[in-house]
Amino acid sequence: MKKLLLAASALTLCASAALAQDVVRMGTEGAYPPYNYIDDNGQVAGFERELGDELCARAELTCEWVTNDWDSIIPNLLSGNYDTIMAGMNITEERAKTIDFTENYTPPAASKYLALDETTDLKGAMVAAQVNTLQSEYVASAGQTLMEFATLDDSVAAVRNGEADAVFADYDALKPFAEQGDLHWVGKDVQLGDGVGMGLRKSDTALKAKFNTAIESMKKDGTLNELIVKYFGDDAQTY
Template sequence: MKRLILTTAALALTASMGMAQTVRMGTEGAYPPYNFLNDKGEVDGFERELGDELCKRAALTCEWVTTDWDGIIPNLVSGNYDTIIAGMSITAERDEVIDFTQNYIPPASSAYVGASADIDVATAVVSAQAATIQAGHVAESGATLLEFATPEETVASVRNGEADAVFADKDYLAPIVEESGGALMFVGEDVQLGGGVGMGLRESDTELRTKFDAAIQSMKDDGTLNTLITKWFGEDAATF
């Protein structure tokens, strides 16, 4: 009888493990080092490693889904995936449409990059990815905003002379500047925008948000989140 009870318990445990909730993690796959597609066509980067660890701690099964940035919030709301984990800054405007977890990246700098040190970013033509807080900032700054669908296009517009500067997350721009061999450089002053980067969820998914909040907090508490940030963004990155 004891053996039968143990066997039944083991089967029940196996069944419960097999029934772990599958969560579809929506990301862009085009914003290194936050997220990108590797040579195998798989989602990679800081947020892939972070998301997998968060799902592990929350006893969830991750399934990764890529989508274009300009539709990333509507696709979440319509149910095409369950979370946004895509370098999305927490803002009051977005929080009116979706919910956010606590931040997993602290408020960080956005920066301008151009091909000349003489650029006046207040009056220049500045490119930014559409539907970002950076695009919103440029639109209100007095500069001429040039919007593109992807971050790669914003940088290309500076290289080909279409824009005087690009405005984006400094963490995204730093390796591009370093690899340009002096062709690109930081210009103007850094700007602090948003409340850090968090996971976006539907307003109705309060239980799922609570699970991810707890998982993020546990990574902050044991130091593994800071280790992950430093791994992907360098020793000078802002940490908790």
């Protein structure tokens, strides 16, 4: 019985750990513009930085930003290296088995292909995608040959240097590359995921509730839509 009581107490402490800290650590990749990137001053910037700072202000939380490689971003959340993930992460049933999510702060968006040649045939093509993403999972199941890379930049570079026939990623993330003029949209849009949300440990229920309230308030007063348009353009999907 004593062991059971101790275990219950430990769970209670874990559930309130993030809120008990003086600072909530916001984990991001810093390599997925316009969602998140490192600016010329070496600071985290982008849509999620501006959004996250506003959410922390509305939730009356003191927050700091931590960067982590994408391929270990969930394990390091679970290990306690930071308290949230804000890194362009789509909400999926598979990820929700391991971590919890706030409600989404971007609507579900299309994923698309970019290629050097607009006549590229995607059937059986060599397609580059960032590792451990919805897009890499899709390519592997779509009859294409998958090439995985650590970052989106590396995935796009593989197309430009001829290693891959096309790159597959979120439309919003690929759009800046398409605007450079040397790459072309090919194939059909593919709808994946349930929108982008903030990832948290399942034990941090109070922290999740605070961020959900803040996200809902930004949806209600229109400021979230303003941020989406600011970073993703007038044609971006909004609430």
